[in-house]
Amino acid sequence: MKSIVVALGLLTGVVQAHVAIDVCGEVVEFKQVPKRAIANDINMLKIMLALDLTANMAGYSGVSAHHKMPDELALTVKDLPEIAPKYPSMENLLNADADFYFAGWNYGMEVGGAVTPSTLAKYDIPTYAIKESCAHVQTRPHISLEDTFYDIDSIGAIFNVSGRAKVLNDGFKQRLAEVELRLAGVPSKSVFVYDSGQDKPFTAGALAVPHAIIAAAGGHNVMANVKQSWTRVSWEAVVETDPEHIVIIDYGQPSAAEKIAFLKRFPATQGVKAVVNDSFTILSYAAATPGIENIDAVELLAKDLYPQRFK
Structure with missing residues (x-):
């Protein structure tokens, strides 16, 4: 990738990697392989684990306050401390002797916050x-699943495991190609993403990863004209689009079942096509945020939208 530049030292076998990566428009230099990394949120943590980087980690943050740790994942990270249940403070990171922070804006960092x-x-x-x-x-x-591949490639370069990252991404791209082949010629179905909120729904605009997942699954995000990431819209805007399918993001409370029950009893949404036809896909938070489960989400949604193509 043109925006991930690996220094000559790495290519000649020097242990300390020196890479320069475009991070949100700023070129950031990573002068050595981190040994005490902190990953914030379950999706970033899973990227680290998929690249077999637990030995390079001092812990993680932002998981227990929002998610019930799956048993298999809990076993994998049993020797890693959670340094903070929500966003970590500067004190949390310094106390952990962190030498790298893997997070995101609104995923462990806030604009104007103390940790940036x-x-x-x-x-x-x-x-x-x-x-x-x-x-x-x-x-x-715009956003696409190439952004997720970029993240995986970047972490691979920073930790000097680019080979692992390539294998992971190649497998994902092959699966995406197979979905695309199955969906050739299908009419695009309209999809709304419902994360949470009753007064106003919290949803995925054109710059949130579900937008890319929906497109790869043959659908059309009804909030494509909202040039934001995760954001709130009005129920009127949702009803006006009359989505054929609704993606429910499942984490914390209320449960996915409770969210669907709300949509079925809420007067504004009772008549929406997706609700009338009981047309829903439930995605976990980790599948709906940038990470290794994005391709699982594409496959699941595509099968729900076009079951006849996956018999």
């Missing part, structure tokens, strides 16, 4: 921000 790439740089802690989240700090024209 610039504040961490004062303590020589480099940061990689998940690419989807860059929509909060720079103008982005």
Whole structure:
């Protein structure tokens, strides 16, 4: 990738990698392989685990306050401490002796907050921000699953495991190609993403990863004209689009079943095509945010939208 530059030292076998990566429009240099990395949120943590990087980690953050850790994942990270149940503070990161922070804007960092790439740089802690989240700090024209592949490639380069990252991404791309082949010629179905909220729904705009998942699954995000990431819209805007299918994001409370029950009893949404036809797909938070489960989400949604193509 043109925006991930690996220094000659890495190519000649020097242990310390030196890579320069475009992170939200800023070129960030990573001068050595991190040994005490912190990953925030379950999707970033899973990328680290998929690349077999637990030995390079000092812990993780932002999981227990929002998610019930699956048994298999809990076993994998049993020797890694959770340094904070929500966003970590600067004190949390310094106490962990962190030398790398893998997070994102609104995924462990807030614009104007105490923990940002610039504040961490004062303590020589480099940061990689998940690419989807860059929509909060720079103008982005679009999003695609190539952004997830970019994240995986970037983490692979930073930790000197580019080969592992390539194998992972090649497998994902092959699966995407198979879905695309099955969906050739299908009419695009309209899809609304319902994360949460009763007064106003919290949903995925054109710059959130479900937009890319929906497109890859042969659908059309009814909020494609909303040039934002995750955001709130009006129920009127949802009803006007009359989506044929609704994706429910499942995490915390209320449960996915409770969200569907709300849509069925809420007067504004009772008559929407998706609700009338009981046409829903439930995606976990980890599948609906940038990470290794995005392709699982594409396959699941595609099968729900076009079951006849997957018999």
